[in-house]
Amino acid sequence: MDTELPGRLIAVEGLDGSGKSTQIHLLRHWLEQQGIRVFFSEWNSSVLVKSATRKGKKRNLLTPTTFSLIHATDFADRYERQMLPLLRAGYLVLADRYMFTAFARDAVRGVQPNWVRSLYSFAREPDMTLYFRAPLQVALDRILFGRPQLKYHEAGMDLGLADDPVESFRIFQGLIMAKYEQMIDEYGFDVVDATQGAEQQQAQVRDLVSSRVDLPSYRWRRSR
Amino acid sequence: MRPQERCFYGDGIVRTDPATLTGKLVVVEGADGSGRSTQIRLLRDWLEGEGIPTADVGLARSMLVSAELEQAKLGNVLGRTTMSLFYATDFADQLENIIIPAMAAGFVVLADRYIYTLMVRDLVRGADPAWLQCLYGIALVPDLVFHLRVAPRKLAQRTFRKSSELDFWESGMDLGLSRDRFDSFIRYQTLVQRSFATMQDRYHFIEVNGNRSPTLVNRQLREEIAAMLRADGGFEPVPNAASYRPSARLL
Numbered sequence: 001m002d003t004e005l006p007g008r009l010i011a012v013e014g015l016d017g018s019g020k021s022t023q024i025h026l027l028r029h030w031l032e033q034q035g036i037r038v039f040f041s042e043w044n045s046s047v048l049v050k051s052a053t054r055k056g057k058k059r060n061l062l063t064p065t066t067f068s069l070i071h072a073t074d075f076a077d078r079y080e081r082q083m084l085p086l087l088r089a090g091y092l093v094l095a096d097r098y099m100f101t102a103f104a105r106d107a108v109r110g111v112q113p114n115w116v117r118s119l120y121s122f123a124r125e126p127d128m129t130l131y132f133r134a135p136l137q138v139a140l141d142r143i144l145f146g147r148p149q150l151k152y153h154e155a156g157m158d159l160g161l162a163d164d165p166v167e168s169f170r171i172f173q174g175l176i177m178a179k180y181e182q183m184i185d186e187y188g189f190d191v192v193d194a195t196q197g198a199e200q201q202q203a204q205v206r207d208l209v210s211s212r213v214d215l216p217s218y219r220w221r222r223s224r
Numbered sequence: 225m226r227p228q229e230r231c232f233y234g235d236g237i238v239r240t241d242p243a244t245l246t247g248k249l250v251v252v253e254g255a256d257g258s259g260r261s262t263q264i265r266l267l268r269d270w271l272e273g274e275g276i277p278t279a280d281v282g283l284a285r286s287m288l289v290s291a292e293l294e295q296a297k298l299g300n301v302l303g304r305t306t307m308s309l310f311y312a313t314d315f316a317d318q319l320e321n322i323i324i325p326a327m328a329a330g331f332v333v334l335a336d337r338y339i340y341t342l343m344v345r346d347l348v349r350g351a352d353p354a355w356l357q358c359l360y361g362i363a364l365v366p367d368l369v370f371h372l373r374v375a376p377r378k379l380a381q382r383t384f385r386k387s388s389e390l391d392f393w394e395s396g397m398d399l400g401l402s403r404d405r406f407d408s409f410i411r412y413q414t415l416v417q418r419s420f421a422t423m424q425d426r427y428h429f430i431e432v433n434g435n436r437s438p439t440l441v442n443r444q445l446r447e448e449i450a451a452m453l454r455a456d457g458g459f460e461p462v463p464n465a466a467s468y469r470p471s472a473r474l475l
Contacts, residue, residue, distance in 0.1 A: 048295065051292055065316045066316050069309060070288070070289070070313050076305045076308075077306040080306055109238070110239060
């Protein structure tokens with residue numbers, strides 16, 4: 001696990017509405033323009049596992065334990081099939097959400113934190129984790145303004161926090177944020193102030209990445 | 225040896241108090257062809273004939289992921305950790321939706337294999353034992369675990385009689401032990417049995433010689449189960465319980 005791999009793994013984490021997906025999209029675009037070998041992977045996107053997750057969510061079959069396990073399965077599939085081989089092949093792997101999303105959400109759902117951490121112990125910790133920190137109200141406003149229809153699990157309705165989805169979402173996000181805050185030091189997150197404008201955030205992200213990763217060495221070698 | 229109090233192997237399931245589970249959990253482990261399903265059918269008929277409600281569970285039968293697991297097995301497309309977690313999801317779904325509710329209602333749950341087969345499959349493929357133990361810390365400790373042990377060559381014979389083909393996974397073909405399916409089957413089943421033997425100390429399997437006739441095997445299982453239920457009070461099996469084929473009586 002600790003052996004040096006030629007690739008580098010960069011993850012973004014943060015609340016829904018923190019703007020992390022926008023930022024990683026911009027980062028990816030910038031890296032690709034420089035001819036850097038980049039691979040992007042998104043939480044909950046493995047094709048085979050997704051059909052089970054979708055069914056579980058739609059029919060409301062999931063418990064905290066199976067919710068945790070099925071997301072770990074999805075992650076493992078992407079990790080074993082793509083992320084790890086690509087890291088070995090010297091890619092910059094960008095992950096929109098990584099194991100910390102599970103650590104935060106599953107703990108809020110009542111699953112033992114040590115058990116969840118052990119589930120994911122087969123995977124490497126990222127070389128860099130960018131945590132997009134926004135005050136709860138800011139993140140809530142962004143989500144609730146743009147897309148008022150909240151999905152059942154997204155709003156944390158399974159926790160029985162409140163009858164109203166919006167109210168449930170507020171409480172749920174607050175609990176998740178507290179878990180993220182606890183992990184900042186534990187896992188050495190790089191904190192990005194997500195209340196800044198998108199351009200300022202992206203400038204900070206690019207600075208951080210350039211200072212920590214020797215980007216030119218990840219360029220495609222051109223055959224002449 | 226076995227704890228008297230009902231408990232989980234590890235952290236267990238969120239908001240589930242094992243002390244409220246008054247039923248019993250009986251596991252039958254063994255390879256395909258070891259007679260598991262025959263034994264479970266006989267046990268179910270016997271127990272229900274005695275007025276004891278039973279519930280059935282088995283691997284890859286969950287509503288949540290069984291279809292996807294079936295698909296995954298066909299393609300050999302999933303990595304080993306992914307496969308482990310997928311099976312664990314299937315197990316957890318049945319644990320929470322069948323085993324725990326049935327035990328809360330006082331049923332005897334008959335499990336056609338349990339976490340041990342899942343762990344052994346992964347162990348022979350090089351998984352980390354500590355990781356597996358933590359993963360299956362969600363599982364309830366059963367009251368009885370029978371391991372039907374049948375010589376690999378006999379297993380092959382029984383399988384051929386039924387389907388004239390050795391299953392790809394039951395032959396461990398993904399391990400590359402041999403390109404010859406029969407040879408691979410024998411080697412793989414031997415590895416599996418050795419792995420079960422190494423887990424004996426921790427999990428206290430009751431080793432059952434499955435090379436004998438189903439009737440003899442069932443007699444042993446019934447004696448153990450009857451003793452367990454008696455120790456718990458309340459169960460008086462019909463003395464000299466005549467037939468070992470109660471299903472025939474029902475017909």
